[in-house]
Amino acid sequence: xxxxxxxxxxxxxxxxxxxxxxxxxxxxxxxxxxxxxxxxxxxxxxxxxxxxxxxxxxxxxxxxxxxxxxxxxxxxxxxxxxxxxxxxxxxxxxxxxxxxxxxxxxxxxxxxxxxxxxxxxxxxxxxxxxxxxxxxxxxxxxxxxxxxxxxxxxxxxxxxxxxxxxxxx
Numbered sequence: 001x002x003x004x005x006x007x008x009x010x011x012x013x014x015x016x017x018x019x020x021x022x023x024x025x026x027x028x029x030x031x032x033x034x035x036x037x038x039x040x041x042x043x044x045x046x047x048x049x050x051x052x053x054x055x056x057x058x059x060x061x062x063x064x065x066x067x068x069x070x071x072x073x074x075x076x077x078x079x080x081x082x083x084x085x086x087x088x089x090x091x092x093x094x095x096x097x098x099x100x101x102x103x104x105x106x107x108x109x110x111x112x113x114x115x116x117x118x119x120x121x122x123x124x125x126x127x128x129x130x131x132x133x134x135x136x137x138x139x140x141x142x143x144x145x146x147x148x149x150x151x152x153x154x155x156x157x158x159x160x161x162x163x164x165x166x167x168x169x
Contacts, residue, residue, distance in 0.1 A: 003162075005155050009146075012139045016132040018158050022165040025123045027128040028092035030164060031119070034061060040164040041158040044052065045069025049079075050104075060085045062106045086118075096118045098136070113141030130158075 003019040016026030020027050030036040041048050042065040049109075050064040061084045067075040081102045088096035106116035108114070117136040122129040132154075136142040 005158055009150055011144065012136045013135045013141050014136075014146075016154060016158075018130055018136075019124060020128045020130060020158075020162055020165055021148070022121045022128055023126060024128045024167060025092050026077075026165060026168060027094065027130060027161075028121050030161070032091075032095065033091075036164075037061070040096055040160040041065070041157060042160075043153040045075075045161065046071050048082075050081075055086065055089070057086055057089055060098070060103065060106075079104075081109075087116075092121055094121070111146055113137065115145075 003021070006015075007015040008015045014129045030040070032055050034051040034055075038048040038051045038054070043049075045067055046065045047067045047068050051061070052063070053059075053061040055061070061082075063082055065080045065082070070076050076126045081104055083100045083102040083106055084097045085100070086095065086097045088094065088110055095117075097117050099115040099117050101109035103109060113136050115136055115160070117135075118133045120133075122131065134142075136145075
């Protein structure tokens with residue numbers, strides 16, 4: 001049985017939680033390796049076409065997701081660039097990073113909300129509880145990404161993560 005994502009919005013903070021049926025070390029590994037991320041990151045119908053990762057404090061992950069599903073209408077062929085800049089890494093317990101919208105060159109997209117994300121990995125009976133706490137500069141910034149469909153996108157992304165983890169055990 002697949003665990004469902006729990007979402008809480010508290011002002012300018014969104015907390016996402018889900019239990020994955022995999023050991024903490026494996027969940028941490030597939031979230032911190034660019035080659036693993038290419039296999040499952042993004043909502044259904046989207047593929048990571050660029051993945052450049054330097055996983056260390058001060059390093060970054062610059063990536064592009066592209067919609068490959070013709071059934072997604074106007075989204076088909078669309079690219080979405082992002083950049084995560086790592087602040088703190090405590091393997092395999094915690095990752096803190098700032099998440100930005102970016103362009104193909106890695107320039108931060110003006111006018112788009114940035115998020116300070118703290119991901120914690122808790123071991124629970126051989127499974128992993130992933131807690132993603134995103135802090136936005138304002139409630140309006142958080143609302144704008146919710147309006148873009150962020151919650152559904154992360155639900156689908158974490159569903160794909162669960163499927164990928166199952167294939168790795």
